[in-house]
Amino acid sequence: MKTVLLVYKSNSGLTKKYAEWIQEELNCTTIELKDAHISEITKYDIIIFGGGMHANKINGIKFIKNNLERFRNNHLIIFATGATPASAVEEVKKFEQANIPCGHSIPFFYFQSGMNYKDMRIIDKIIMNCFNFVLRLKKDKNSVEQGTMEAISNSYDNSNQIVIKPLIHYVRQLSE
Ligand SMILES: Cc1cc2nc3c(=O)[nH]c(=O)nc-3n(C[C@H](O)[C@H](O)[C@H](O)COP(=O)(O)O)c2cc1C
Structure with missing residues (x-):
């Protein structure tokens, strides 16, 4: 069995919610990035990293990018949570391209939160x-701007435990 x-x-707790669901399914060790020490975490065979989208960047991805060489013997998997619906395939593709280092075939999973x-x-x-205010003031908003404004106006949570299934399946296959 792989570790x-x-x-x-x-x-704000939304990625944490997904992390807890993943932990429940995989029964894996789970830690916050602030407690991660590179020499300790690289002892695991499979490392899953997750963070929320922040202005198109995955929160905490810098840690992964800065230590890529140290992860050369680990299976690295990255997931992101965000307000963007998972059905916005083009947008999600852009998240992947902007965050997953080129030339490293790191599996990427995206989960909608809120x-x-x-x-x-x-x-x-x-x-x-401020972002909401600027969008509100803008005349002739296109559909993306209108959708974004509505999506960020209030709190909501579209997180769904079901959507982690492909990640769980992927990790289970690796662990066999
Ligand atoms: C400052 C800020 C920027 C954000 N940028 C994006 C974004 O670019 N794309 C997106 O889909 N969601 C965006 N969101 C929504 C968050 O990604 C979403 O709420 C995420 O699940 C937060 O995770 P966390 O609570 O674990 O940090 C943003 C939220 C904040 C507060």
Whole structure:
């Protein structure tokens, strides 16, 4: 059996929710990125990293990118959570291209979550309020701008445990 570690970064709790669902299914060791020490985590065969989308970047992805060479003997898997619906295939493809280092075939999974203003950091609340304000003022909004404005106006949670299935299946196949 291969050893599996899940490392995640979550600012408002939505990625944490997915991390807990994944942990439940895989029964794997799970830690927050702030507690991850590279020499410790590379002892695991399979490392799953997850973070929320923040302005098209996966929260915490820098840690992965900065240590890529150290992960050369591990199976690395990355997942992201975001407000963008998973059905927005082009957008999700862009997330992958912008975050997954070229030339490294790292499997990427995307899970829709939502917005959680209640537990959001103040700085993020300010950013989202400014963004929302600018969109609201804009005349002749296109459908993407209109959709984005509606998507960020209030808290909501479209997280769904079912959507982690492909990731779980992938890890189970690797572990066999
Ligand atoms: C400042 C900020 C920027 C965001 N940028 C994006 C984005 O570019 N794309 C997206 O789909 N969702 C975006 N979101 C929504 C978050 O990705 C989503 O709420 C995520 O699940 C948060 O995860 P966390 O609570 O674990 O940090 C953004 C949220 C905030 C607060």
